[in-house]
Amino acid sequence: MNETKKPVLHVSCVPRKDTTLLKISLSQDDLGILFRVTSVLYIHGWDILEAVAETSHEGHVQDLFVIRSWNGGEMTESLLSQIRKDLYSLFYEEKSVEEYLRDHGKGEVLVRKVGDPEASLKLYNPISSDFTVMDLRMKDNTGILFQITEALFHLGIDIISFTANSSDGKIRDSFLLRTSLTGEKLDEKTMFPLLRSRLENFL
Known part of the structure; x- marks a missing residue:
């Protein structure tokens, strides 16, 4: 009996002096990666200053984001865990960005x-x-x-x-x-x- 492999989403970060390097790896490429990531970071109060997409030899996609907190906050383990959870919901649980924003009371940004x-x-x-x-x-x-x-x-x-x-x-x-x-x-x-x-x- 064949088991369906669970999609891979790996999220990690490297603190810098004034910014944080956020690394997001996906088991497959997908349209709208930056769209989804932007919505999650917006909800949690972070700006994206740079973004670069890379594809590994194994076919996995790794996106690198240079981000900065609106209020000078730090990327804690609990915050990183919540960001990972939110991204998984958007990438693999069929939750739309529109639903996600409205769930957090930010539907007005859509219009x-x-x-x-x-x-x-x-x-x-x-x-x-x-x-x-x-x-x-x-x-x-x-x-x-x-x-x-x-x-x-x-x-x-x-x-x-x-x-x-x-x-x-x-x-x-x-x-x-x-x-x-x-x-x-x-x-x-x-x-x-x-x-x-x-x-x-x-x-």
Whole structure:
């Protein structure tokens, strides 16, 4: 009799001077990893400053996140355990991010409009790269990364890497993107207008 293997989710962290390196390993790749992780860290009061996806020789996916607490708090063992539990529920127990946020009284972030008239969004396909680059400059706003990753998730767009820089109340977020269906760059004639329209709805 064959037993169904339980999906693997491994979560660990390495404290740094002002940030924490969060490592999340999954037994299989999945669209919307950053979307789910962003929602969990948002609930627990942590910002994602950088994110990089890696695939091991065994086919496991490991995502690395540089995170920082909103209030200068530390990543304790109990908090890390709760984050692991929440992520497992989102990845393997069919709980939607929308349900998860509403369960924690944060459903308003799903429809919140930032309203930054000076927001700047650039999309382009470098000749020398296999990915689409998306640069976003706007005023800093709690939960904005979640809204961006939600839009990308629903459009079937994978985030390969992400970095955030902030100064004087402004942020510059840079993403490397590709379509989840083909693994190619985003089509400039079809996907660019769709993505731009979706993001401009809440910027």
